[in-house]
Each structure stands twice: as structure tokens, then as C-alpha cells.
Amino acid sequence: MTVVMAQRSNHYDVAFEEFLRWKQVPYIAVDEQRRSLLQEASLKSMDFIVSSSRGVNLLVDVKGRRFPSGSETSPHKWENWATADDIESLLQWQGVFGEGFRAILVFAYYLVDEQFLSDFDSLFEFRDSLYSFYGVWVDEYQEGMTTRSRSWDTVSLPSANFRELRLPLERFL
Numbered sequence: 001m002t003v004v005m006a007q008r009s010n011h012y013d014v015a016f017e018e019f020l021r022w023k024q025v026p027y028i029a030v031d032e033q034r035r036s037l038l039q040e041a042s043l044k045s046m047d048f049i050v051s052s053s054r055g056v057n058l059l060v061d062v063k064g065r066r067f068p069s070g071s072e073t074s075p076h077k078w079e080n081w082a083t084a085d086d087i088e089s090l091l092q093w094q095g096v097f098g099e100g101f102r103a104i105l106v107f108a109y110y111l112v113d114e115q116f117l118s119d120f121d122s123l124f125e126f127r128d129s130l131y132s133f134y135g136v137w138v139d140e141y142q143e144g145m146t147t148r149s150r151s152w153d154t155v156s157l158p159s160a161n162f163r164e165l166r167l168p169l170e171r172f173l
Contacts, residue, residue: 012064012108013047015126019133022124025173026051044089046103052173058135059093059103061086067109067116067132077119078163080107080136081148081156090138103138106169121168133169140165 020027027050050058063082068075082105090103111123111130120132136157144161148154157165 010062010064011127011129012110012131013062015110015124015129015131016060016062016106016108016133017048018126019124019131019169020048020050023170023173043092044085046090046093049101050173054172056102057097057100058172059090059097059101060106061090061103061138062106062108064108064110066112067119068113075113077116078159078166079156080105080162080166081154082141084153084155087138087142087145087155091142094138104135104172105138105141107134107136107166108132109134122170134166135169135172136162136165136167 017027017029027048029048030045044061046059047062048058048060050060052058061082063080063086065079067079068077069079070076086105090105094101094103109120109132111117111120111132114130117123117130122132124131124133141157144157144165145155146158148156156162
């Protein structure tokens with residue numbers, strides 16, 4: 001059963017939600033309009049709570065990224081940055097939900113140059129665009145993350161770590 005609780009305007013989130021429907025995976029879309037308060041702390045909401053047949057339910061934050069990003073002369077592949085707040089909040093939610101739930105970052109790559117088709121394990125077509133979804137457990141991400149920008153409070157994984165930890169989303173469902 002699918003319960004929709006939020007209106008989505010971000011095409012990455014909309015594509016991810018449609019992917020879940022296509023795979024017939026039960027989920028709840030979380031209303032991100034307001035931050036939640038937990039013991040006087042303000043927590044960023046996750047995007048989705050997803051039921052998985054693999055034994056652990058997923059607390060999902062979708063991170064949309066163009067692939068490649070950057071310029072034609074200097075393309076960047078596999079961007080995987082997040083905010084430190086994303087990581088901290090997801091780990092706190094994982095503690096709140098407890099056993100049977102695990103926080104995951106889902107990187108939704110929007111393929112903007114078809115010459116890179118072979119870089120992906122699987123592709124999902126949505127609204128005449130191609131996407132691919134990869135997951136990384138947040139606790140594992142946190143172990144290897146480095147500061148990307150202090151002024152923007154962003155973190156990322158070095159490329160080698162990301163390649164080691166990322167898995168096609170189907171492996172989590």
C-alpha cells in the first residue's frame with residue numbers, strides 16, 4: 001500500500017517516488033515543509049520511509065545530482081555531497097525509529113549526457129529523462145566523509161570510498 005503525504009516539486013524526488021511505484025515498493029512520503037522537534041532539537045525530515053523486503057526499513061533522504069555535473073571541458077562524475085545537517089538528522093531519526101530501520105542517502109542521478117550510459121548499472125526513464133539511483137548507508141557515509149565546504153556546511157565521500165560504498169538502489173529494496 002502506498003500512502004502519499006507530501007506534494008513533490010523537486011524532479012529528483014518525483015522520479016524516485018515514481019521508481020518506487022514502478023517497483024511496487026511500499027513507502028510513505030514525508031512532508032518536508034517543517035522541521036521536527038525532538039527533545040528540543042530541530043531535525044531535518046527525511047524524504048521517504050520505505051519498506052524493504054531485505055529485513056530493514058529505509059529512512060531515505062534523496063540527493064539529486066546531475067551526471068555529469070560541471071562543464072563540458074571539466075565534467076564531474078558521481079557527485080555525492082550532503083549537508084552535515086542531513087547526516088546528523090538522519091542518524092538521529094535512525095535512533096528514534098530503532099531496530100528495524102536504517103538511514104540511507106539515495107543519490108538520484110539525472111543523466112544529462114548519454115555518452116555516460118555505460119557508467120550505470122540500471123536506468124529508469126521518467127518524463128523523457130533518464131535517472132539512476134544509488135544508496136549509501138548513512139552511518140557508513142559518516143565514517144568516511146570529509147568536509148567539502150565549511151561555509152556551506154557540506155560533506156562528501158572521496159571518490160574511492162563512494163565507489164566502494166554505493167550500491168544500486170535495487171540491492172536495498
